[in-house]
Every structure is written in C-alpha cells, then in structure tokens.
Amino acid sequence: MSIFTKALASLGVGNAKVDTRLRQTQFRQGEYIEGEVHIQGGQVAQEIDEIYLYLVVLYQHERNQQEYVMEEYRLSEVFTVAPQETRVIPFEIRLPYDTPVTTGGCPVYLKTGLDIKRAVDPDDNDGIEVLPHPLVEKVLSVIEKVGFQLVEIDFEFENYYSRHPFIQEFEFKPTGDLRGLLDEIEVMFYIGEKEVEVILQLDRKATDLMSSLEEALELDQRTLRLSVNEQDVTGGTEDLQKKIDDLIRHHVH
Structure with a gap:
C-alpha cells in the first residue's frame, strides 16, 4: 500500500468506518441497551486504540442548545483491523435511571467512535427514545x-x-x-x-x-x-x- 494511500487514510479518506446497530431504539429508564458495533476496515491496516460509546443528551439552557455526555463506555481493548476486514463487537449497557425522557423534545442518542492514532476518528450517532420508568x-x-x-x-x-x-x-x-x-x-x-x-x-x-x-x-x-x-x-x-x-x-x- 502506497504512502499516499496511508496519508489519505490519516485524513479520513479510505479510513475504517463504524456503524452501531441497536436491537431496538425504544427503552425505559434503567433498561438495558443491546446492540453491535460493526467496523469495516479501510484501504490500509489500522490500529484501533478503543471503541467508545457515549450517552449524549441535547438540552436547552438560557436559549442555547447544549450537548452533555451522561455516560461513557469503553467497549474494547487495542486491536488492528485489516484492510476491508469486518469486525462485529456486541455490547450490553444499562441506560441510567436518571436519563431524561425524550417525550418533551429532549433528544438522547448514542455516539460511537473509533480512536485511531494518526487518523481522523470515525463516529456514528444513533438516536433513541426514552420512556419513563x-x-x-x-x-x-x-x-x-x-x-x-x-x-x-x-x-x-x-x-x-x-x-x-x-x-x-x-x-x-x-x-x-x-x-x-x-x-x-x-x-x-x-x-x-x-x-x-x-x-x-x-x-x-x-x-x-x-x-x-x-x-x-x-x-x-x-x-x-x-x-x-x-x-x-x-x-x-x-x-x-x-x-x-x-x-x-x-x-x-
């Protein structure tokens, strides 16, 4: 693989991609979220330092919309994804009891990302519906x-x-x-x-x-x-x- 191709991957072109697939998208406060993180290798082999999963809330305060990370989860240790290789990482996490319900127009989503050295980190956002306990x-x-x-x-x-x-x-x-x-x-x-x-x-x-x-x-x-x-x-x-x-x-x- 050429140096040029590696350089493009470091800029996010031909980089590995991530896609989180949830078993369902509607949960009550305190329930478990099950899903899989699908990683598709790019044009070059890349070392993945970690897969992270953030539970994010968007809320309004003083007329400004703010993004707040309620919980952070680490799903894997260091591994290497080969060119065009597909990796699937299953996970199960518990939705905190104090997660806001989304009925009132408060978006809640899971943000998944790959931490790749010397490259633009790919990520994926998946909205969820949170119902009351x-x-x-x-x-x-x-x-x-x-x-x-x-x-x-x-x-x-x-x-x-x-x-x-x-x-x-x-x-x-x-x-x-x-x-x-x-x-x-x-x-x-x-x-x-x-x-x-x-x-x-x-x-x-x-x-x-x-x-x-x-x-x-x-x-x-x-x-x-x-x-x-x-x-x-x-x-x-x-x-x-x-x-x-x-x-x-x-x-x-």
Whole structure:
C-alpha cells in the first residue's frame, strides 16, 4: 500500500468506518441497551486504540442548545483491523435511571467512535427514545387523575441535587377546584430500580395581600416529598391517588 494511500487514510479518506446497530431504539429508564458495533476496515491496516460509546443528551439552557455526555463506555481493548476486514463487537449497557425522557423534545442518542492514532476518528450517532420508568409513569398518571394536566417537560438547573447539571421536571396546571389556589405544580424524580422519590413543588396562587407579598418575595412555593415503591401500586393506584391528593390539599389550604 502506497504512502499516499496511508496519508489519505490519516485524513479520513479510505479510513475504517463504524456503524452501531441497536436491537431496538425504544427503552425505559434503567433498561438495558443491546446492540453491535460493526467496523469495516479501510484501504490500509489500522490500529484501533478503543471503541467508545457515549450517552449524549441535547438540552436547552438560557436559549442555547447544549450537548452533555451522561455516560461513557469503553467497549474494547487495542486491536488492528485489516484492510476491508469486518469486525462485529456486541455490547450490553444499562441506560441510567436518571436519563431524561425524550417525550418533551429532549433528544438522547448514542455516539460511537473509533480512536485511531494518526487518523481522523470515525463516529456514528444513533438516536433513541426514552420512556419513563414504570413507577414514574404511574405517578404522572395519578397526578393527572387528581386534577392536573401536564403542560411542559423541562429542566431545573438549581436547588436540587443531581450528578448532572440538570434534573428533568414535569410541569402541571390544575384543571379542577384547585385552579383558584395553585398556579402550577412541578414534579421531579430520583429514581431507583424499585422505588422513586417524588419531589412536588407547589406554586400557590396569590389570593390576598399576604399571598401577593409571598409571591413577590418568591415565598409562595411549598416543596413536598414522598416515596413510591412497587408495593404502593400493586393491585391499582387508588391508594396512591388518595395519598397524593391529600398531601397536596393539606399544603395548599
């Protein structure tokens, strides 16, 4: 193989290529992702230092779209791919429980790349759909049943602990008799395998001089917490519905 061909490969022309193929593209928070990384050798033999896989989230903050790597996975050790050789690397990784759901317009994708010395690193992006953890889904459904409508899914960047720069929040507006007492509630989750901690932030409506003053001073919010596990919803969500309804009403009046 000529020096010219090797030089082209170093610039990405005739370089090895990578293609990630997922067994499926829809997952719930905490589920496993299975797939294969297909590597097609180029015009020259190339040493692959590693195959990396990044879980990437695109989110909006202060009108700017930002790319954030939630997790990084290394899939292989050093190996050499021969000219035109095909290599297949299977993998199984777990989607973190705190991966944002994509329903609210928050793109999540896997970025795969080959680390090749003295060459342009080829990569491949694969979008995935992330659905809520089953307990999160049940809590969101219960909140709607007690008289609220989901109007927006966004991110909170301050005041709540997270290993990431953000935590996803679900914003609800009251549709029933609480419309005169609440502007909205914001709901956030800390998710485990069989239990979730629910954060409910109540934004009370100004109804008199005192509550108007509280609103001006941003003292009109109440933060509530409760834990929900699998036993709480076994056989139905009626008990959980009553628990959440009572909790909200107790702190509104």
